[in-house]
Amino acid sequence: MRTGNRADQAPRDPDRRTSGRRTFPGPPPWATPGLLRKLWGDRLALLSDAANEYGDVVRFAMGPKTLYFFNHPDHARHVLADNAANYHKGLGLAEARRRILGDGLLTSEGETWRGQRRLISPAFRRERIAGFAGVVADAGAQLTERLDAQTGNVVDLAEEMTALTMDVLGRTLLDADLSPLSFLGTAFETAQEQAMFEMVTLGALPLWLPLRRHRRFRAAKRQIEDAVRTLVGSRGPGPGTDGSDLMSVLLRAADSEQDADARWRGLRDQIVTMLLAGHETTASTLSWAWYLLSRHPEAAERMHAEAVAVLGDRTPGYADLAGLPYTTMVIQETMRLYPAVWGLPRVALAADEIGGYPIPAGADVMISPYTLHRHRDFWPEPDRFRPERFAADAPAVAHRYAYIPFGAGPRVCVGSHLGMLEATLVAAMVARRFRFEFAGPADPVPEAMLSLRIRDGLPVRVRPA
Numbered sequence: 337m338r339t340g341n342r343a344d345q346a347p348r349d350p351d352r353r354t355s356g357r358r359t360f361p362g363p364p365p366w367a368t369p370g371l372l373r374k375l376w377g378d379r380l381a382l383l384s385d386a387a388n389e390y391g392d393v394v395r396f397a398m399g400p401k402t403l404y405f406f407n408h409p410d411h412a413r414h415v416l417a418d419n420a421a422n423y424h425k426g427l428g429l430a431e432a433r434r435r436i437l438g439d440g441l442l443t444s445e446g447e448t449w450r451g452q453r454r455l456i457s458p459a460f461r462r463e464r465i466a467g468f469a470g471v472v473a474d475a476g477a478q479l480t481e482r483l484d485a486q487t488g489n490v491v492d493l494a495e496e497m498t499a500l501t502m503d504v505l506g507r508t509l510l511d512a513d514l515s516p517l518s519f520l521g522t523a524f525e526t527a528q529e530q531a532m533f534e535m536v537t538l539g540a541l542p543l544w545l546p547l548r549r550h551r552r553f554r555a556a557k558r559q560i561e562d563a564v565r566t567l568v569g570s571r572g573p574g575p576g577t578d579g580s581d582l583m584s585v586l587l588r589a590a591d592s593e594q595d596a597d598a599r600w601r602g603l604r605d606q607i608v609t610m611l612l613a614g615h616e617t618t619a620s621t622l623s624w625a626w627y628l629l630s631r632h633p634e635a636a637e638r639m640h641a642e643a644v645a646v647l648g649d650r651t652p653g654y655a656d657l658a659g660l661p662y663t664t665m666v667i668q669e670t671m672r673l674y675p676a677v678w679g680l681p682r683v684a685l686a687a688d689e690i691g692g693y694p695i696p697a698g699a700d701v702m703i704s705p706y707t708l709h710r711h712r713d714f715w716p717e718p719d720r721f722r723p724e725r726f727a728a729d730a731p732a733v734a735h736r737y738a739y740i741p742f743g744a745g746p747r748v749c750v751g752s753h754l755g756m757l758e759a760t761l762v763a764a765m766v767a768r769r770f771r772f773e774f775a776g777p778a779d780p781v782p783e784a785m786l787s788l789r790i791r792d793g794l795p796v797r798v799r800p801a
Contacts, residue, residue, distance in 0.1 A: 360395030426683025438605030
């Protein structure tokens with residue numbers, strides 16, 4: 337089911353299930369303990385169950401915190417695009433994320449964000465992305481060599497996808513070898529766990545408390561900052577550079593800052609943001625794709641046949657993307673079922689109205705691509721893996737904001753084109769050579785952290801295609 341020109345035609349009244357009600361539907365106050373347990377243990381179930389029970393508008397009252405959950409594409413369009421200036425990053429994640437990412441592109445707001453976006457955007461122009469295809473293909477070839485050596489064995493494919501995307505990130509945007517920084521994966525995991533912990537506890541346990549969790553986070557943060565120092569130091573004694581990669585752009589921008597502390601903070605924040613966001617989302621998408629294909633051998637066989645017919649035994653290039661429509665459909669359907677960015681929390685700066693419901697100033701608002709992508713009014717058989725939804729001749733999605741894997745509005749993901757290039761070419765190269773048998777004791781569990789990861793990895797047995 338492709339997206340098309342019928343972007344704003346909703347098939348029903350977005351408030352059909354709550355029409356005429358002036359009060360918000362939602363769990364009663366005495367349900368708070370159970371809600372907090374779900375918020376900690378299964379955030380996706382918290383949102384999905386609420387949408388199934390209460391409809392497209394849900395109010396969660398959880399102690400001192402109230403969350404307004406909106407689950408219709410019209411709501412998403414209003415918050416993310418039409419009135420985006422009124423909604424900043426929120427739900428307690430803003431401060432928790434800022435502890436990890438500083439004041440980088442994902443966490444900054446207002447003029448600071450606009451300046452960062454203008455600075456970074458040239459590195460993601462289509463013509464530059466096309467030039468990255470060779471790096472992606474080379475990383476894919478190295479991956480297939482590693483998998484070839486493991487034929488018949490069980491490997492953690494999620495770990496392999498993380499290694500691949502970190503390699504691509506380093507060689508495309510940062511012009512650096514990130515292999516000595518393999519510890520970053522564990523450090524980022526610890527940092528994300530801290531962010532989720534602070535969200536669930538509503539920040540009630542400050543970092544100065546001598547908790548083991550807090551000590552682990554501080555150690556992880558030091559590791560991440562040490563990695564940034566290593567990357568910056570590898571460029572020589574001064575930040576001046578004539579390179580066109582993103583690292584060079586950031587170094588030149590930092591060179592104009594006179595205050596040494598401010599210069600370091602700016603560099604650190606942007607580089608840490610790129611290190612985390614630049615690899616984890618694509619690694620998540622590829623990991624979920626391999627799991628889905630392992631459960632749908634007919635789709636895996638079709639993708640294999642397409643890769644063999646289009647690529648033969650040669651190295652793919654940017655021009656091959658147009659010849660890999662089914663592989664692209666598999667990636668798109670994977671992002672529908674398991675969007676790497678599962679939640680888009682916002683806070684309302686001023687009072688507003690969404691779908692006829694009043695929103696007070698300072699309210700926490702949640703838009704979730706995960707639940708939008710499984711909305712039964714917009715997706716037939718929403719929980720079923722059907723790449724054909726995105727075929728060129730399939731009916732268009734009834735509402736453009738029913739499918740927002742890269743977000744929407746002014747803050748749509750700046751790296752979306754690079755992510756699609758990387759995921760599609762790597763998927764084709766691997767599918768050409770291998771098939772995978774899921775080898776875990778139970779189906780993988782989605783872990784809704786800052787991105788939607790597979791909890792405890794993806795064990796698969798490697799087989800020749």
